[in-house]
Amino acid sequence: MSCLMVERCGAISFESPDQNALCIHMLGDGSLRGQTAVLSERRGSYPFIDLRLLNTAVHPGEIGTKKKVKRLLSFQRYFHASRLLRGPSPHSSLHLLDEDYLGQAAHMLSKVGTWSFDIFLFDRLTNGNSLVTLLCHLFNVYGLIHHFQLDMVKLHRFLGMVQEDYHSQNPYHNAVHAADVTQAMHCYLKEPKLAGYLTPMDIFLGLMAAAAHDVDHPGVNQPFLIKTKHHLASLYQNTSVLESHHWRSTVGMLRESGLLSHLPTDMTQDIEQQLGSLILATDISRQNEFLGRLKSHLDSDDISLEDPEHRHFMLQIALKCADICNPCRDWDLSRQWSERVCEEFYRQGDLERRCDLEISPLCDQQANTVPVIQIGFIAFLVEPLFQEWTRFTDGSLLAECMLGHLRKNKERWRQLKCREQDTDTPAPGTEQQGTGTGVP
Numbered sequence: 001m002s003c004l005m006v007e008r009c010g011a012i013s014f015e016s017p018d019q020n021a022l023c024i025h026m027l028g029d030g031s032l033r034g035q036t037a038v039l040s041e042r043r044g045s046y047p048f049i050d051l052r053l054l055n056t057a058v059h060p061g062e063i064g065t066k067k068k069v070k071r072l073l074s075f076q077r078y079f080h081a082s083r084l085l086r087g088p089s090p091h092s093s094l095h096l097l098d099e100d101y102l103g104q105a106a107h108m109l110s111k112v113g114t115w116s117f118d119i120f121l122f123d124r125l126t127n128g129n130s131l132v133t134l135l136c137h138l139f140n141v142y143g144l145i146h147h148f149q150l151d152m153v154k155l156h157r158f159l160g161m162v163q164e165d166y167h168s169q170n171p172y173h174n175a176v177h178a179a180d181v182t183q184a185m186h187c188y189l190k191e192p193k194l195a196g197y198l199t200p201m202d203i204f205l206g207l208m209a210a211a212a213h214d215v216d217h218p219g220v221n222q223p224f225l226i227k228t229k230h231h232l233a234s235l236y237q238n239t240s241v242l243e244s245h246h247w248r249s250t251v252g253m254l255r256e257s258g259l260l261s262h263l264p265t266d267m268t269q270d271i272e273q274q275l276g277s278l279i280l281a282t283d284i285s286r287q288n289e290f291l292g293r294l295k296s297h298l299d300s301d302d303i304s305l306e307d308p309e310h311r312h313f314m315l316q317i318a319l320k321c322a323d324i325c326n327p328c329r330d331w332d333l334s335r336q337w338s339e340r341v342c343e344e345f346y347r348q349g350d351l352e353r354r355c356d357l358e359i360s361p362l363c364d365q366q367a368n369t370v371p372v373i374q375i376g377f378i379a380f381l382v383e384p385l386f387q388e389w390t391r392f393t394d395g396s397l398l399a400e401c402m403l404g405h406l407r408k409n410k411e412r413w414r415q416l417k418c419r420e421q422d423t424d425t426p427a428p429g430t431e432q433q434g435t436g437t438g439v440p
């Protein structure tokens with residue numbers, strides 16, 4: 001096997017020097033030179049895997065056949081060089097920024113607990129370092145560095161790894177989403193109903209899980225990995241495949257950075273397990289399981305926050321809320337997230353179409369508009385969860401504010417959907433046979 005250099009850029013990409021070549025990288029879009037590539041990854045025992053669909057030999061149109069796709073879905077292990085050897089990340093060039101920008105970012109941090117916090121602006125002001133900057137600030141604010149006696153160099157190293165392993169070319173599942181979820185988590189940790197009971201360990205776990213919950217997300221969903229027989233799907237037996245990968249990657253980074261190496265082994269093992277339990281709770285297919293348990297607890301009024309298990313459950317719920325809170329933000333922020341997540345769905349759909357795979361639900365741009373996807377998302381997933389969260393908080397100011405945004409945003413998507421239908425409906429007398437609205 002020949003060995004090549006692959007330069008990581010932290011992204012999933014579909015690079016195609018000609019129309020017949022297609023690469024999907026779990027990590028880094030890289031510039032592939034030649035036929036094969038090997039990188040080194042010394043992070044625990046979970047090397048990153050690139051899914052490559054390479055077809056340089058077939059004629060245009062042939063890539064669509066099932067036979068070709070099956071043959072071409074080979075999995076390649078790329079072992080990335082340790083960051084210790086690679087030197088500092090180019091993303092850590094905060095000093096290159098105009099001091100005005102840093103001043104504005106610092107000013108934004110003074111209001112990090114407000115629900116209108118604009119994470120997109122913050123990310124621009126920090127030159128794409130929103131996740132590292134936010135986490136360092138929150139660890140300081142909560143006194144976690146002092147409490148756990150954390151080494152600042154190791155903390156920076158760990159957070160830099162996490163941020164870098166998000167794929168910046170994913171429209172949605174990137175480091176800004178992680179920073180957004182972390183900021184929301186911070187708001188939830190301050191809820192009066194919860195804050196008084198939380199230990200430093202609870203806060204540490206909540207923030208860490210939020211920051212790392214989607215790390216190395218490939219920009220495609222679990223059904224895609226299963227139907228393309230990605231090795232991660234078989235490794236995790238087709239269950240919580242992505243979430244398991246996010247968790248195990250986080251554990252690998254924790255160990256490589258040595259962030260917790262000064263703590264007793266049983267403590268670090270407990271942290272790793274609890275991080276897993278929190279990150280795995282973000283699997284949206286387990287929504288009903290968590291929602292049912294939350295409803296049951298609230299109905300019987302038996303949540304006891306002195307109980308560590310109950311606190312852990314509420315941290316799971318808080319993280320789930322933070323992960324899908326986009327429709328509860330101001331319209332301007334919420335709309336941007338909606339467009340980004342749909343763009344990611346559509347990219348997957350385009351890829352499936354090119355590979356003659358069945359197009360996944362919501363991924364067909366012709367059949368699913370942004371308003372239609374958002375209305376369904378809000379009605380079936382977001383609203384039921386946030387109604388129960390509001391009940392848990394006894395209708396806190398923040399919870400009511402979020403529900404208010406949610407209802408307004410849903411109404412706006414409804415109006416946009418109606419407008420689209422009006423636009424797509426032919427004027428009387430101009431109907432043509434076989435034309436459709438494109439909206440289900």
Ligand SMILES: [Zn+2]
Nearest residue numbers: 177213214323
């Ligand atoms: Zn997420």
